[in-house]
Amino acid sequence: MKNRLKVLRAERDWSQADLAERLQVSRQSVNAIETGKYDPSLPLAFRIAEIFGLPIEAIFSKD
Amino acid sequence: MAMAPYMRRYTFRILGFGLSYVGALIGAIMVMKQPWAPTGPAAWALAVLPALPVVGMIWSIFRLIAETDDEYQRFLFVKQVLIATGLTLAIATIWGFLENFGMVQDVPAYHVTVLWFAMIGVGGSIARFRA
Numbered sequence: 001m002k003n004r005l006k007v008l009r010a011e012r013d014w015s016q017a018d019l020a021e022r023l024q025v026s027r028q029s030v031n032a033i034e035t036g037k038y039d040p041s042l043p044l045a046f047r048i049a050e051i052f053g054l055p056i057e058a059i060f061s062k063d
Numbered sequence: 064m065a066m067a068p069y070m071r072r073y074t075f076r077i078l079g080f081g082l083s084y085v086g087a088l089i090g091a092i093m094v095m096k097q098p099w100a101p102t103g104p105a106a107w108a109l110a111v112l113p114a115l116p117v118v119g120m121i122w123s124i125f126r127l128i129a130e131t132d133d134e135y136q137r138f139l140f141v142k143q144v145l146i147a148t149g150l151t152l153a154i155a156t157i158w159g160f161l162e163n164f165g166m167v168q169d170v171p172a173y174h175v176t177v178l179w180f181a182m183i184g185v186g187g188s189i190a191r192f193r194a
Contacts, residue, residue, distance in 0.1 A: 032135050044134055
């Protein structure tokens with residue numbers, strides 16, 4: 001799965017740690033999702049979408 | 064970064080069970096050396112006593128998995144424990160056959176648990192390598 005987390009973070013000037021704090025997960029987890037090493041569960045994907053105020057498909061896409 | 068609450072609870076549990084283990088082991092050995100040392104069921108209970116905190120440590124590892132609310136970290140812990148369990152079973156099986164063929168000496172069964180804890184450490188490095 002591909003994602004636009006890095007771009008979306010940059011637009012808001014958030015570090016991985018900032019996003020991790022908002023998501024209540026570790027920075028390592030944000031990094032793993034962002035680099036495509038780990039695909040988040042649906043509940044976490046919805047939380048990410050909520051934080052960016054976007055629909056899930058605007059953040060994650062199939063390969 | 065501050066320690067996550069699930070990690071703090073795990074650390075306290077491991078420390079608590081670790082101290083209980085030392086206390087129970089020393090206590091049981093001291094009682095068993097006395098002239099009035101118990102026999103029968105009481106001796107069995109005393110012999111099992113030091114094992115209980117070790118069971119508690121095993122439980123703590125599974126509680127850690129259950130309580131980790133960061134799903135990626137939980138995934139890494141599950142991977143770590145599975146690697147540790149697989150390595151432990153593999154080593155125990157190989158050792159068992161070496162025993163059968165008289166190549167190595169018999170070891171107490173609880174060494175498997177000690178090995179498993181050591182493999183938890185190894186599993187952590189493997190699971191978190193470039194994680």
